[in-house]
Amino acid sequence: MTGELSAQATAAEQGYEGALRPTSLAEFVGQSKVRRQLGLLLDAATMRRHTPDHILLAGPPGLGKTTLSMIVATELEKPLHQTSGPAIQHAGDLAAVLSALTPGEVLFIDEIHRMARSAEEMLYLAMEDFKVDIMVGKGAGATSVPLELSPFTLVGATTRAGLLPNPLRDRFGFTAHLEFYSDDELAKVVGRASKLIEFALSESGVDEIARRSRGTPRIANRLLRRVRDYGLVHDLPGDTSTVQAALALYDVDDHGLDRLDREVLSAVVERFNGGPVGLSTLAVSVGEEAETIEAVVEPFLVRTGLLSRTPRGRVATRAGWEHLGKVPPGLPAE
Ligand SMILES: Nc1ncnc2c1ncn2[C@@H]1O[C@H](COP(=O)(O)OP(=O)(O)OP(=O)(O)O)[C@@H](O)[C@H]1O
Numbered sequence: 001m002t003g004e005l006s007a008q009a010t011a012a013e014q015g016y017e018g019a020l021r022p023t024s025l026a027e028f029v030g031q032s033k034v035r036r037q038l039g040l041l042l043d044a045a046t047m048r049r050h051t052p053d054h055i056l057l058a059g060p061p062g063l064g065k066t067t068l069s070m071i072v073a074t075e076l077e078k079p080l081h082q083t084s085g086p087a088i089q090h091a092g093d094l095a096a097v098l099s100a101l102t103p104g105e106v107l108f109i110d111e112i113h114r115m116a117r118s119a120e121e122m123l124y125l126a127m128e129d130f131k132v133d134i135m136v137g138k139g140a141g142a143t144s145v146p147l148e149l150s151p152f153t154l155v156g157a158t159t160r161a162g163l164l165p166n167p168l169r170d171r172f173g174f175t176a177h178l179e180f181y182s183d184d185e186l187a188k189v190v191g192r193a194s195k196l197i198e199f200a201l202s203e204s205g206v207d208e209i210a211r212r213s214r215g216t217p218r219i220a221n222r223l224l225r226r227v228r229d230y231g232l233v234h235d236l237p238g239d240t241s242t243v244q245a246a247l248a249l250y251d252v253d254d255h256g257l258d259r260l261d262r263e264v265l266s267a268v269v270e271r272f273n274g275g276p277v278g279l280s281t282l283a284v285s286v287g288e289e290a291e292t293i294e295a296v297v298e299p300f301l302v303r304t305g306l307l308s309r310t311p312r313g314r315v316a317t318r319a320g321w322e323h324l325g326k327v328p329p330g331l332p333a334e
Pocket residue numbers: 007008009016017018020021022027028029030060061062063064065066067068110157189217218221
C-alpha cells in the first residue's frame with residue numbers, strides 16, 4: 001500500500017478524477033512539447049485518413065498518461081478500449097482484445113511493461129501488420145491460423161520505459177516522455193479543478209497547493225479535495241491558512257513530501273547512515289514494494305535534490321539530511 005496521498009489512484013477517487021480530466025489537447029495543461037508533437041501526429045493522420053503511428057507514453061504515475069490516451073481517441077473521433085498489462089497474462093487474452101477492435105479504434109494498454117511475454121510477441125505482429133497468429137489444437141496436431149485485424153492505434157503507457165524489450169519499444173512510432181509539472185502549471189491544474197468542483201480558492205491558496213503537489217496533477221487534485229473537505233467541515237474559506245491546516249493534518253510537509261517520502265528519506269539517513277543503500281534493502285526497511293519506491297518516491301526525491309542515485313545505491317544529499325533537521329556527517333553542527 002502506498003501512502004494516502006501518493007501518486008497512485010485509489011478506486012474511490014476514480015470518479016472524481018474522471019470528472020476533472022481534460023478532454024482535448026487544448027485543455028491539457030503543461031507538457032507543451034508533448035502536446036505539440038502529439039497534435040502534429042494526430043492532425044497528419046486525420047489528413048492522410050490513416051491510423052496514426054502507435055504511441056508510447058512514459059513517465060511517473062499521475063502525470064496524465066490515461067488522460068492523454070482518452071484525448072487521442074477523442075481527437076481521432078474513434079472509440080477507446082482500455083486494458084492493462086497485468087490483465088493480459090496469456091497470448092489468448094490479448095487475441096480476444098485485438099480481434100474485437102473496430103477499424104481505427106484506439107487500444108490503451110496501461111502498465112504495458114507488465115504484460116506476459118507470450119502476449120508481447122503476439123503484439124509485435126499485430127502492431128506491425130495488423131495480424132495475429134492464433135494457435136488451434138494442441139501438441140503435434142496444433143496449427144497456427146492467421147487472423148486479420150482491423151487497423152488500430154496502440155497507446156501504451158509505462159512508468160518504466162527501460163523495462164520494455166527493444167523489439168516492442170521500436171514498434172512505437174512516437175514516444176512521449178512526460179515530465180513533472182512546474183508549480184505554475186500545477187496552479188493552472190488546481191485553478192481549473194477548483195472551478196469544476198465549485199470550491200472557491202484564493203490565488204495564494206491555489207499556489208500553496210500547487211507547490212506541495214510533487215509536480216503531479218493527480219496529487220494536486222487530491223490535495224484540493226482534502227482542502228475542500230477541511231474547509232467544508234470547519235466552515236473556513238479556501239485561503240492559504242485553510243490549505244496549510246488541511247495539509248498539515250494529512251502529513252504533507254512544506255516541500256510536498258508525504259509520509260512515505262519521509263519514511264524513505266529517513267530510512268536512508270537514519271538506518272543506513274546516509275547510504276549508499278540498494279533499492280531492495282530500502283524497500284524492505286520501509287515495508288513497501290521496490291517498484292513503488294522506484295517509480296513513485298525516488299523520482300520526486302531525486303528531482304527535489306534530497307536523494308541521489310549512484311551505481312552503489314541511493315544516497316541522501318546534504319539537502320536531504322537538512323530536510324530532516326540533521327547534520328550530514330563530516331560537517332560541524334551550526
Ligand atoms: N495536463 C493535465 N491537466 C489537467 N489535469 C491533468 C493533467 N494531467 C493529469 N491531470 C489530472 O490528473 C489525474 C491523473 O491523470 P491520469 O490518470 O491521466 O494519470 P496517469 O499518468 O495515467 O497515471 P497512472 O499511470 O497512475 O494511471 C486526472 O484526474 C487528470 O484529470
